[in-house]
Amino acid sequence: MSIAFLIQALGLMPLFAARAFLPAFLMALTMAYPKLMPFVEAPEVAPDTFITHPAVVLILGVLALLEILADKNTDLKQFFILADPYVKPLLYALITTQLVDEASIGVLKTIHQAGFVGEYGGTLLLAAGVYFLTLLKTQIEEYLLSIDEDGDLYLHTIASSFQDVFVFFGFFLLLAFGLLALLFFGIAVLALFLLKKRIAAKEEKQKIACAKCQHLNTPFALSCAKCKTPTAVAFQIGFFGQKRQKQVSNPEKHQFSLQTQKRCTACGTKLEDARACRACGKAVFESAESKKKYLRKIELRLIPTVVLAVGLGFIPILGIVLAMLYANLYLNAPLKRYLPTLQSLSTAIFIKFLIFLVLFFGSMAGFILAPLYVLIRFTLWRRAFLAVR
Ligand SMILES: [Zn+2]
Numbered sequence: 001m002s003i004a005f006l007i008q009a010l011g012l013m014p015l016f017a018a019r020a021f022l023p024a025f026l027m028a029l030t031m032a033y034p035k036l037m038p039f040v041e042a043p044e045v046a047p048d049t050f051i052t053h054p055a056v057v058l059i060l061g062v063l064a065l066l067e068i069l070a071d072k073n074t075d076l077k078q079f080f081i082l083a084d085p086y087v088k089p090l091l092y093a094l095i096t097t098q099l100v101d102e103a104s105i106g107v108l109k110t111i112h113q114a115g116f117v118g119e120y121g122g123t124l125l126l127a128a129g130v131y132f133l134t135l136l137k138t139q140i141e142e143y144l145l146s147i148d149e150d151g152d153l154y155l156h157t158i159a160s161s162f163q164d165v166f167v168f169f170g171f172f173l174l175l176a177f178g179l180l181a182l183l184f185f186g187i188a189v190l191a192l193f194l195l196k197k198r199i200a201a202k203e204e205k206q207k208i209a210c211a212k213c214q215h216l217n218t219p220f221a222l223s224c225a226k227c228k229t230p231t232a233v234a235f236q237i238g239f240f241g242q243k244r245q246k247q248v249s250n251p252e253k254h255q256f257s258l259q260t261q262k263r264c265t266a267c268g269t270k271l272e273d274a275r276a277c278r279a280c281g282k283a284v285f286e287s288a289e290s291k292k293k294y295l296r297k298i299e300l301r302l303i304p305t306v307v308l309a310v311g312l313g314f315i316p317i318l319g320i321v322l323a324m325l326y327a328n329l330y331l332n333a334p335l336k337r338y339l340p341t342l343q344s345l346s347t348a349i350f351i352k353f354l355i356f357l358v359l360f361f362g363s364m365a366g367f368i369l370a371p372l373y374v375l376i377r378f379t380l381w382r383r384a385f386l387a388v389r
């Protein structure tokens with residue numbers, strides 16, 4: 001294999017780890033129409049390839065666009081995180097095997113005589129690299145989703161847009177500068193790796209060992225997840241689900257805060273199941289009455305939020321955005337977190353339509369529309385929450 005081929009194959013790895021179809025589309029487009037990009041040297045392509053067929057280029061283009069749009073939805077993202085580590089290496093291998101230059105063809109022919117493993121071994125190794133890069137990326141995305149499960153803070157959308165830009169410009173950077181782009185990608189991957197290590201270390205460091213059985217509990221735990229012994233210290237949970245420096249003084253208030261973050265009221269573990277805590281087995285809502293009690297506490301937040309929305313509505317455009325953000329986090333997220341994905345997706349789509357209307361007309365009469373929006377949206381989430389059994 002020639003150096004140029006190796007640089008391209010290595011450089012494409014982080015691009016494919018970020019997006020499956022966008023780099024595939026850019027690759028196919030450059031190979032099929034090299035005249036479109038006169039400023040870069042188009043990669044050479046195997047003579048009998050299907051990649052440069054106009055229909056293939058078009059399909060890849062449509063898929064790339066759909067991928068960019070779908071990646072912005074936090075509900076669909078949950079599915080992507082499961083599929084991505086398998087789809088991406090496969091697509092990467094498919095594209096790079098179509099990519100050869102004069103020197104490589106010669107080398108490949110020699111390797112070919114050595115057998116199947118020799119020919120495809122290199123591609124397999126590189127595809128495994130894409131697999132591990134994708135895992136690294138999804139672990140960071142899972143962390144972002146755990147902070148901002150509903151996308152209310154737009155953390156995920158920002159990270160996703162950043163990746164679109166990275167893949168698009170990274171691709172041309174790679175074709176134009178080769179080794180230099182590789183160096184830049186290497187630094188980016190290293191930065192992500194260090195970030196991942198820091199996230200994992202931080203979560204582990206916050207855990208507190210049980211005095212009786214040494215089990216590591218969350219800092220929010222009122223009792224040990226394993227032996228149920230009451231903990232000596234528990235820390236308050238913040239608005240964004242973070243650990244606060246203040247210790248719990250009012251257990252009942254603390255338990256309500258944990259509920260709004262969809263965490264177990266006993267051991268503070270994040271609830272994955274809608275029925276019971278996986279760590280200690282405590283029921284999420286012990287009875288229909290305790291579920292209603294929780295809803296009533298959330299309902300108390302409605303009027304202050306509406307009043308605030310009226311006030312914020314007087315600030316043109318920005319006021320509505322702030323009112324929506326606040327209502328999402330304070331009023332809707334505590335209910336939405338308990339809904340199954342499909343149900344929250346259909347409610348969310350209807351709400352997206354509402355947002356569009358509010359933004360469209362809201363710049364004129366924000367003081368009416370902002371509180372109206374808050375009311376309608378809360379009613380919808382409340383109804384959906386009550387429907388869950
Ligand atoms: Zn214990």
Ligand SMILES: [Zn+2]
Pocket residue numbers: 225264265266267268269277278279280281282
């Ligand atoms: Zn628990």
